[in-house]
Amino acid sequence: MQHVFGPVPSRRLGQSLGVDPVPPKTCNWNCVYCQLGRSAPLSNRRETFYPVESIVAQVKNALTLPVHIDWLTLVGSGETTLYASLGELVNAIKVLTPLPLAVITNGSLLHLPEVRAALTRADAVLPSLDAGNPALYRRINRPHPEITFDRMVEGLTRFREEYSGKLWVEVMLTKNLNDSEQALGEIATILRRVRLDEIHLLAPTRPPAEPWVEPADEDAFLRAAAILGEKAKIIHATTGEFSVTGPDDLMDSIRNIITRHPMRESEIIETLHQWTAAAVIEKLNWLAHTGTIEPVERYGIRYWRGAPTKHH
Ligand code: SF4
Incomplete structure:
Protein backbone atom coordinates (compact mmCIF):
# COMPACT_ATOMS: atom_id res chain seq x y z
CA MET A 1 0.00 0.00 0.00
CA ILE A 235 -8.80 30.16 -0.25
CA HIS A 236 -8.43 29.99 -4.00
CA ALA A 237 -7.49 26.89 -5.90
CA THR A 238 -3.79 26.53 -6.62
CA THR A 239 -2.24 26.38 -10.01
CA GLY A 240 1.12 25.15 -8.75
CA GLU A 241 3.03 22.28 -10.18
CA PHE A 242 2.48 18.74 -9.02
CA SER A 243 5.52 16.57 -8.68
CA VAL A 244 5.69 12.87 -8.41
CA THR A 245 7.65 10.86 -5.89
CA GLY A 246 7.81 7.13 -5.60
CA PRO A 247 7.71 4.67 -8.42
CA ASP A 248 8.89 5.75 -11.85
CA ASP A 249 6.27 3.68 -13.52
CA LEU A 250 3.72 5.83 -15.32
CA MET A 251 0.79 3.64 -14.40
CA ASP A 252 1.63 3.69 -10.65
CA SER A 253 2.14 7.44 -10.72
CA ILE A 254 -1.25 8.01 -12.29
CA ARG A 255 -2.98 5.64 -9.92
CA ASN A 256 -1.33 7.08 -6.80
CA ILE A 257 -2.28 10.64 -7.57
CA ILE A 258 -5.73 10.28 -9.01
CA THR A 259 -7.23 7.91 -6.51
CA ARG A 260 -6.56 10.43 -3.72
CA HIS A 261 -6.71 13.67 -5.54
CA PRO A 262 -8.98 13.85 -8.58
CA MET A 263 -7.45 16.04 -11.24
CA ARG A 264 -8.20 17.80 -14.45
CA GLU A 265 -6.92 15.87 -17.44
CA SER A 266 -4.75 18.81 -18.45
CA GLU A 267 -3.18 18.93 -14.95
CA ILE A 268 -2.35 15.24 -15.13
CA ILE A 269 -0.59 15.67 -18.46
CA GLU A 270 1.35 18.65 -17.10
CA THR A 271 2.34 16.82 -13.93
CA LEU A 272 3.60 13.81 -15.80
CA HIS A 273 5.58 15.87 -18.30
CA GLN A 274 8.38 13.35 -18.42
CA TRP A 275 5.99 11.25 -20.51
CA THR A 276 4.20 12.35 -23.68
CA ALA A 277 0.56 13.47 -23.50
CA ALA A 278 -0.41 10.59 -25.79
CA ALA A 279 1.25 8.04 -23.49
CA VAL A 280 -0.52 9.51 -20.45
CA ILE A 281 -3.91 9.46 -22.17
CA GLU A 282 -3.39 5.91 -23.34
CA LYS A 283 -2.68 4.80 -19.75
CA LEU A 284 -5.66 6.78 -18.39
CA ASN A 285 -7.94 4.98 -20.80
CA TRP A 286 -6.39 1.66 -19.94
CA LEU A 287 -6.84 2.22 -16.18
CA ALA A 288 -10.45 3.27 -16.82
CA HIS A 289 -10.94 0.06 -18.79
CA THR A 290 -9.70 -1.99 -15.78
CA GLY A 291 -12.14 -0.15 -13.47
CA THR A 292 -9.42 1.60 -11.40
CA ILE A 293 -10.21 5.18 -12.37
CA GLU A 294 -13.00 6.97 -14.20
CA PRO A 295 -13.45 10.18 -16.19
CA VAL A 296 -16.04 12.70 -15.08
CA GLU A 297 -17.17 15.96 -16.66
CA ARG A 298 -18.00 18.99 -14.49
CA TYR A 299 -18.60 22.52 -15.69
CA GLY A 300 -17.37 21.46 -19.12
CA ILE A 301 -14.01 20.24 -17.79
CA ARG A 302 -12.80 16.66 -17.92
CA TYR A 303 -11.51 15.25 -14.63
CA TRP A 304 -10.23 11.83 -13.66
CA ARG A 305 -10.86 10.24 -10.29
CA GLY A 306 -10.58 6.84 -8.61
CA ALA A 307 -13.47 4.54 -9.48
CA PRO A 308 -15.72 3.80 -6.47
CA THR A 309 -14.25 0.96 -4.44
CA LYS A 310 -15.92 -1.42 -2.06
CA HIS A 311 -13.97 -2.48 0.99
CA HIS A 312 -14.55 -4.71 4.04
S1 SF4 B 1 -17.03 12.14 3.17
FE1 SF4 B 1 -15.28 11.98 4.51
S2 SF4 B 1 -13.50 12.01 3.13
FE2 SF4 B 1 -15.23 12.82 2.01
S3 SF4 B 1 -15.15 15.05 2.30
FE3 SF4 B 1 -16.52 14.23 3.86
S4 SF4 B 1 -15.21 13.93 5.59
FE4 SF4 B 1 -13.85 14.12 3.85
Whole structure:
Protein backbone atom coordinates (compact mmCIF):
# COMPACT_ATOMS: atom_id res chain seq x y z
CA MET A 1 0.00 0.00 0.00
CA GLN A 2 1.35 3.41 -1.01
CA HIS A 3 0.83 5.83 1.92
CA VAL A 4 2.85 8.81 0.74
CA PHE A 5 1.93 10.97 -2.23
CA GLY A 6 3.02 14.24 -3.73
CA PRO A 7 4.23 16.74 -2.86
CA VAL A 8 1.10 18.34 -4.23
CA PRO A 9 0.43 22.09 -4.18
CA SER A 10 -2.08 22.70 -1.42
CA ARG A 11 -4.29 25.73 -1.17
CA ARG A 12 -3.07 26.33 2.36
CA LEU A 13 0.10 24.37 2.90
CA GLY A 14 2.33 25.11 -0.06
CA GLN A 15 4.08 22.02 -1.38
CA SER A 16 2.52 19.38 0.79
CA LEU A 17 3.72 15.81 1.12
CA GLY A 18 0.57 13.79 1.80
CA VAL A 19 0.57 10.88 4.21
CA ASP A 20 -2.49 8.67 4.06
CA PRO A 21 -3.10 6.25 6.94
CA VAL A 22 -6.56 4.90 6.01
CA PRO A 23 -7.92 2.61 3.28
CA PRO A 24 -9.78 4.24 0.38
CA LYS A 25 -12.96 6.08 1.40
CA THR A 26 -12.94 4.94 5.01
CA CYS A 27 -15.05 7.67 6.51
CA ASN A 28 -17.69 8.33 9.15
CA TRP A 29 -19.18 11.10 7.01
CA ASN A 30 -20.57 10.94 3.50
CA CYS A 31 -20.37 14.58 2.43
CA VAL A 32 -22.38 15.59 -0.59
CA TYR A 33 -19.30 17.44 -1.88
CA CYS A 34 -16.76 14.67 -1.22
CA GLN A 35 -14.22 14.47 -4.03
CA LEU A 36 -13.62 10.79 -3.33
CA GLY A 37 -17.15 9.72 -4.21
CA ARG A 38 -19.68 8.20 -1.81
CA SER A 39 -18.70 6.45 1.43
CA ALA A 40 -19.92 2.89 1.22
CA PRO A 41 -20.26 1.69 3.86
CA LEU A 42 -19.97 4.44 6.50
CA SER A 43 -17.47 3.38 9.13
CA ASN A 44 -16.99 4.86 12.58
CA ARG A 45 -14.62 2.24 13.97
CA ARG A 46 -11.09 3.34 14.79
CA GLU A 47 -8.53 0.79 13.61
CA THR A 48 -4.80 0.51 13.02
CA PHE A 49 -5.35 -0.30 9.38
CA TYR A 50 -1.60 -0.47 8.66
CA PRO A 51 1.40 -0.70 11.01
CA VAL A 52 2.84 2.69 12.00
CA GLU A 53 6.33 1.48 10.99
CA SER A 54 5.38 0.80 7.38
CA ILE A 55 3.87 4.28 6.97
CA VAL A 56 6.86 5.93 8.68
CA ALA A 57 9.29 3.99 6.47
CA GLN A 58 7.63 5.45 3.38
CA VAL A 59 7.75 8.98 4.82
CA LYS A 60 11.43 8.53 5.61
CA ASN A 61 12.09 7.40 2.07
CA ALA A 62 10.17 10.32 0.52
CA LEU A 63 12.17 12.79 2.64
CA THR A 64 15.39 11.63 0.99
CA LEU A 65 14.14 12.61 -2.49
CA PRO A 66 15.32 15.92 -3.99
CA VAL A 67 11.95 17.71 -3.94
CA HIS A 68 10.85 20.82 -2.09
CA ILE A 69 8.42 20.18 0.75
CA ASP A 70 6.79 22.90 2.90
CA TRP A 71 4.50 20.75 5.04
CA LEU A 72 3.80 17.12 5.74
CA THR A 73 0.08 16.60 5.81
CA LEU A 74 -1.89 13.71 7.21
CA VAL A 75 -4.77 13.56 4.82
CA GLY A 76 -6.66 10.39 4.31
CA SER A 77 -8.49 8.99 1.40
CA GLY A 78 -11.10 9.06 4.17
CA GLU A 79 -11.09 10.35 7.78
CA THR A 80 -7.60 10.47 9.30
CA THR A 81 -8.72 10.19 12.94
CA LEU A 82 -10.20 6.76 12.23
CA TYR A 83 -6.58 5.55 12.25
CA ALA A 84 -6.32 4.22 15.80
CA SER A 85 -2.53 4.67 16.13
CA LEU A 86 -2.67 8.32 15.06
CA GLY A 87 -0.78 9.61 18.12
CA GLU A 88 2.08 7.21 17.55
CA LEU A 89 2.21 8.14 13.87
CA VAL A 90 2.21 11.89 14.60
CA ASN A 91 4.97 11.50 17.18
CA ALA A 92 7.08 9.28 14.91
CA ILE A 93 6.87 11.83 12.07
CA LYS A 94 7.79 14.68 14.43
CA VAL A 95 10.89 12.75 15.49
CA LEU A 96 11.81 12.14 11.85
CA THR A 97 11.75 15.70 10.52
CA PRO A 98 11.61 19.34 11.67
CA LEU A 99 9.15 20.11 8.84
CA PRO A 100 5.74 21.23 10.12
CA LEU A 101 2.98 18.64 10.23
CA ALA A 102 -0.69 19.36 9.52
CA VAL A 103 -3.62 17.04 10.08
CA ILE A 104 -6.73 17.35 7.96
CA THR A 105 -9.79 15.92 9.67
CA ASN A 106 -13.54 16.28 9.53
CA GLY A 107 -13.37 16.96 13.28
CA SER A 108 -16.12 14.51 14.11
CA LEU A 109 -14.06 12.54 16.66
CA LEU A 110 -12.56 15.46 18.57
CA HIS A 111 -14.99 14.70 21.38
CA LEU A 112 -12.84 11.62 22.16
CA PRO A 113 -10.01 12.44 24.62
CA GLU A 114 -7.69 9.94 22.90
CA VAL A 115 -8.13 11.67 19.54
CA ARG A 116 -7.43 15.09 21.06
CA ALA A 117 -4.32 13.68 22.76
CA ALA A 118 -3.13 12.10 19.49
CA LEU A 119 -3.09 15.50 17.80
CA THR A 120 -1.16 17.37 20.49
CA ARG A 121 2.16 17.50 18.62
CA ALA A 122 0.73 18.43 15.21
CA ASP A 123 1.63 21.97 14.15
CA ALA A 124 -1.76 22.63 12.58
CA VAL A 125 -5.09 20.85 12.73
CA LEU A 126 -7.73 21.60 10.11
CA PRO A 127 -11.20 20.39 11.08
CA SER A 128 -14.38 21.11 9.11
CA LEU A 129 -17.52 22.95 10.06
CA ASP A 130 -19.95 23.28 7.18
CA ALA A 131 -23.16 23.83 9.11
CA GLY A 132 -24.30 25.66 12.23
CA ASN A 133 -27.34 23.51 13.01
CA PRO A 134 -28.00 19.75 13.25
CA ALA A 135 -30.40 19.51 10.30
CA LEU A 136 -28.06 21.18 7.84
CA TYR A 137 -25.13 19.18 9.22
CA ARG A 138 -27.00 15.96 8.45
CA ARG A 139 -27.92 17.22 5.01
CA ILE A 140 -24.39 18.23 3.97
CA ASN A 141 -22.13 15.83 5.86
CA ARG A 142 -24.51 12.85 6.14
CA PRO A 143 -22.67 11.53 9.23
CA HIS A 144 -22.64 8.12 10.86
CA PRO A 145 -25.52 8.18 13.39
CA GLU A 146 -23.12 8.05 16.36
CA ILE A 147 -21.70 11.47 15.54
CA THR A 148 -24.24 14.04 16.57
CA PHE A 149 -23.87 17.73 15.86
CA ASP A 150 -23.66 18.59 19.57
CA ARG A 151 -20.85 16.12 20.15
CA MET A 152 -18.93 17.48 17.23
CA VAL A 153 -19.20 21.09 18.41
CA GLU A 154 -18.34 20.07 21.96
CA GLY A 155 -15.27 18.22 20.60
CA LEU A 156 -14.07 21.28 18.70
CA THR A 157 -14.47 23.51 21.75
CA ARG A 158 -12.66 21.13 24.07
CA PHE A 159 -9.89 20.57 21.55
CA ARG A 160 -9.19 24.31 21.43
CA GLU A 161 -8.93 24.42 25.21
CA GLU A 162 -6.23 21.75 25.19
CA TYR A 163 -4.40 22.33 21.90
CA SER A 164 -1.78 25.05 21.49
CA GLY A 165 -0.97 24.60 17.77
CA LYS A 166 -2.72 26.33 14.88
CA LEU A 167 -6.42 25.60 14.59
CA TRP A 168 -7.74 26.38 11.14
CA VAL A 169 -11.39 25.55 10.58
CA GLU A 170 -12.46 24.76 7.06
CA VAL A 171 -15.89 25.73 5.74
CA MET A 172 -16.80 24.26 2.37
CA LEU A 173 -19.21 26.68 0.74
CA THR A 174 -21.82 25.07 -1.45
CA LYS A 175 -24.50 26.85 -3.41
CA ASN A 176 -27.98 26.90 -1.83
CA LEU A 177 -26.86 24.70 1.07
CA ASN A 178 -24.78 26.80 3.44
CA ASP A 179 -24.21 30.08 1.60
CA SER A 180 -27.27 32.00 2.86
CA GLU A 181 -27.02 34.80 5.40
CA GLN A 182 -28.82 32.65 7.94
CA ALA A 183 -26.66 29.52 7.46
CA LEU A 184 -23.47 31.59 7.63
CA GLY A 185 -24.73 33.46 10.69
CA GLU A 186 -25.27 30.16 12.51
CA ILE A 187 -21.76 28.97 11.65
CA ALA A 188 -20.36 32.31 12.84
CA THR A 189 -22.19 31.99 16.18
CA ILE A 190 -20.51 28.65 16.86
CA LEU A 191 -17.07 29.71 15.67
CA ARG A 192 -17.13 32.87 17.78
CA ARG A 193 -17.13 30.65 20.85
CA VAL A 194 -14.02 28.75 19.71
CA ARG A 195 -10.73 30.65 19.86
CA LEU A 196 -9.53 29.45 16.51
CA ASP A 197 -6.72 30.96 14.48
CA GLU A 198 -8.22 31.10 11.00
CA ILE A 199 -11.37 30.17 9.09
CA HIS A 200 -10.72 28.88 5.59
CA LEU A 201 -13.49 29.37 3.07
CA LEU A 202 -13.30 26.82 0.30
CA ALA A 203 -15.39 25.78 -2.66
CA PRO A 204 -15.54 22.25 -4.01
CA THR A 205 -13.35 22.57 -7.09
CA ARG A 206 -13.19 18.91 -7.95
CA PRO A 207 -16.11 16.71 -8.96
CA PRO A 208 -18.33 16.16 -5.88
CA ALA A 209 -19.94 12.87 -4.80
CA GLU A 210 -23.35 14.24 -5.75
CA PRO A 211 -23.47 15.80 -9.20
CA TRP A 212 -26.08 18.39 -8.12
CA VAL A 213 -23.63 20.04 -5.71
CA GLU A 214 -22.33 23.36 -6.97
CA PRO A 215 -19.67 25.63 -5.53
CA ALA A 216 -20.89 28.86 -3.97
CA ASP A 217 -20.42 31.92 -6.18
CA GLU A 218 -18.18 34.93 -5.65
CA ASP A 219 -20.94 36.93 -3.92
CA ALA A 220 -21.46 34.15 -1.41
CA PHE A 221 -17.74 34.10 -0.62
CA LEU A 222 -17.76 37.81 0.06
CA ARG A 223 -20.90 37.41 2.19
CA ALA A 224 -19.25 34.59 4.15
CA ALA A 225 -16.06 36.58 4.66
CA ALA A 226 -18.09 39.52 5.99
CA ILE A 227 -20.26 37.41 8.32
CA LEU A 228 -17.46 35.21 9.64
CA GLY A 229 -15.24 38.18 10.37
CA GLU A 230 -11.57 38.98 10.19
CA LYS A 231 -10.35 35.41 10.78
CA ALA A 232 -12.01 34.25 7.57
CA LYS A 233 -9.83 33.81 4.49
CA ILE A 234 -11.00 32.95 1.02
CA ILE A 235 -8.80 30.16 -0.25
CA HIS A 236 -8.43 29.99 -4.00
CA ALA A 237 -7.49 26.89 -5.90
CA THR A 238 -3.79 26.53 -6.62
CA THR A 239 -2.24 26.38 -10.01
CA GLY A 240 1.12 25.15 -8.75
CA GLU A 241 3.03 22.28 -10.18
CA PHE A 242 2.48 18.74 -9.02
CA SER A 243 5.52 16.57 -8.68
CA VAL A 244 5.69 12.87 -8.41
CA THR A 245 7.65 10.86 -5.89
CA GLY A 246 7.81 7.13 -5.60
CA PRO A 247 7.71 4.67 -8.42
CA ASP A 248 8.89 5.75 -11.85
CA ASP A 249 6.27 3.68 -13.52
CA LEU A 250 3.72 5.83 -15.32
CA MET A 251 0.79 3.64 -14.40
CA ASP A 252 1.63 3.69 -10.65
CA SER A 253 2.14 7.44 -10.72
CA ILE A 254 -1.25 8.01 -12.29
CA ARG A 255 -2.98 5.64 -9.92
CA ASN A 256 -1.33 7.08 -6.80
CA ILE A 257 -2.28 10.64 -7.57
CA ILE A 258 -5.73 10.28 -9.01
CA THR A 259 -7.23 7.91 -6.51
CA ARG A 260 -6.56 10.43 -3.72
CA HIS A 261 -6.71 13.67 -5.54
CA PRO A 262 -8.98 13.85 -8.58
CA MET A 263 -7.45 16.04 -11.24
CA ARG A 264 -8.20 17.80 -14.45
CA GLU A 265 -6.92 15.87 -17.44
CA SER A 266 -4.75 18.81 -18.45
CA GLU A 267 -3.18 18.93 -14.95
CA ILE A 268 -2.35 15.24 -15.13
CA ILE A 269 -0.59 15.67 -18.46
CA GLU A 270 1.35 18.65 -17.10
CA THR A 271 2.34 16.82 -13.93
CA LEU A 272 3.60 13.81 -15.80
CA HIS A 273 5.58 15.87 -18.30
CA GLN A 274 8.38 13.35 -18.42
CA TRP A 275 5.99 11.25 -20.51
CA THR A 276 4.20 12.35 -23.68
CA ALA A 277 0.56 13.47 -23.50
CA ALA A 278 -0.41 10.59 -25.79
CA ALA A 279 1.25 8.04 -23.49
CA VAL A 280 -0.52 9.51 -20.45
CA ILE A 281 -3.91 9.46 -22.17
CA GLU A 282 -3.39 5.91 -23.34
CA LYS A 283 -2.68 4.80 -19.75
CA LEU A 284 -5.66 6.78 -18.39
CA ASN A 285 -7.94 4.98 -20.80
CA TRP A 286 -6.39 1.66 -19.94
CA LEU A 287 -6.84 2.22 -16.18
CA ALA A 288 -10.45 3.27 -16.82
CA HIS A 289 -10.94 0.06 -18.79
CA THR A 290 -9.70 -1.99 -15.78
CA GLY A 291 -12.14 -0.15 -13.47
CA THR A 292 -9.42 1.60 -11.40
CA ILE A 293 -10.21 5.18 -12.37
CA GLU A 294 -13.00 6.97 -14.20
CA PRO A 295 -13.45 10.18 -16.19
CA VAL A 296 -16.04 12.70 -15.08
CA GLU A 297 -17.17 15.96 -16.66
CA ARG A 298 -18.00 18.99 -14.49
CA TYR A 299 -18.60 22.52 -15.69
CA GLY A 300 -17.37 21.46 -19.12
CA ILE A 301 -14.01 20.24 -17.79
CA ARG A 302 -12.80 16.66 -17.92
CA TYR A 303 -11.51 15.25 -14.63
CA TRP A 304 -10.23 11.83 -13.66
CA ARG A 305 -10.86 10.24 -10.29
CA GLY A 306 -10.58 6.84 -8.61
CA ALA A 307 -13.47 4.54 -9.48
CA PRO A 308 -15.72 3.80 -6.47
CA THR A 309 -14.25 0.96 -4.44
CA LYS A 310 -15.92 -1.42 -2.06
CA HIS A 311 -13.97 -2.48 0.99
CA HIS A 312 -14.55 -4.71 4.04
S1 SF4 B 1 -15.15 15.05 2.30
FE1 SF4 B 1 -13.85 14.12 3.85
S2 SF4 B 1 -15.21 13.93 5.59
FE2 SF4 B 1 -16.52 14.23 3.86
S3 SF4 B 1 -17.03 12.14 3.17
FE3 SF4 B 1 -15.23 12.82 2.01
S4 SF4 B 1 -13.50 12.01 3.13
FE4 SF4 B 1 -15.28 11.98 4.51
